Amino acid sequence: MLQQYTKEFNYNLQLAAPVMMGMIGHTLVALVDNIMVGQLGTAELAAVSLGNSFMFIAMSLGIGFSTAITPLVAEADGENNFANGKSAYKHGLFLCTSLGVVLFLLILLAKPLMYLMKQPDEVVELALPYLDLVAFSLIPLISFQALKQFSDGLSMTRYPMYATLVANVVNVILNYLLIFGKFGFPQMGIVGAAVGTLASRFIMTILLWGFLKRKEKSTAYVTKIEFFVLENKMIKKILALGFPSALQMFFEVAIFTAAIWLSGILGKNPQAANQIALNLSSMTFMVAMGLSVAAMVRVGNQKGLQQFSELRRIAISIFLLAFLIATVFALIFIVCNTLLPKIYLDVDDVQNLVDNNEVIAIAAKLLIIAALFQISDAIQVTVLGALRGLQDVKIPTFITFVAYWVVGFPISYYLGLYTEYKSSGIWIGLLAGLTTSALLLYFRFNKLTKNLIQNESSFV
Incomplete structure (x- = not known):
């Protein structure tokens, strides 16, 4: 019985691994950013946390919206329908790029809110110039997401990973040079970290397009495009999937952002501790996100083939794999809860010894709780990926709102x-x-797939 699920583990990991590596690589850069900035002081670390809290909200909307592209491309690929796949890519890229511009402008307008959020004054003053540059990087980032989701939909998950890893290396190098002013470069502090982020996001977008242009399977999709010749039918289809998907991700990211703001009310040290625990949790979450993409792609393929019994079996195999991996991460967080926070701070800094010790103590407690929600987080995101593969987005959007904001x-x-x-x-x-x-999401998936299988049997 169990073997019907475990036999899918190998292929699921093959499909998900490049996504995981790309996302973990991206999160590792955030970790390196935080470690570098942490050497400047807890106020600087808290400022990056505050600035990124605005970015997380905007990114959640952009990245969530872009996920509409993957199931459409995966379904078209399953049906061997090139025209639908290319249309989904073109319209998705246009809408994502436009959304990136809108989100950038909205963040600029929202900056004065920092003064109304009861955050420490020194943190706000440091965060404002950092946010300007990082906000502009939303435009290439969300365009990259459109390319990535298209590539994932064709099961070409390696190429976004390659582009991300190269861009991450550039980001780390630029951060080191510009944060600390090494090798004759100006010492820019946390603004230097923002410059590195901006440059790396343009680089990864250009690189991914170049990879897709050279590959036989994807070149016809990404070339000879009439970018501004648009069809209302496909725009409406992407909006119908993308808007609820954006809200799903927004509701989840927004509650973590609210945690950053609530921590800021408690003080700069709780906010810095929150940032450490959040950064570590984000890294393990990227593994679950990789499996979520695998669920979206494989379920989308099976939907195109109308094989609903296989669809359910494959999806459950991914949920089971996510559960097992999350359990391992939970044990690591519990065993290393006092050790991991020390990576971020200079424990030998006598001047900031009291602050650093308080941050480490708070972060250690948070990691115990983070260990517990590893499992819940992994299951909810993989089930959500499977539901997106089924193009079921409206009810899951309501579920995520209730879970995060009512409970x-x-x-x-x-x-x-x-x-x-x-x-x-x-x-x-x-x-x-x-x-x-x-x-709640699992109950939704269970009901939906059982109904599909029953209807399939009745039709046969």
């Missing part, structure tokens, strides 16, 4: 600001939201 956020707010739990209370709310989401 999770009130718990975070109350326990974090009005009880002795403080930072730990904020993260208990995150755990509650993720667990609720995982359960």
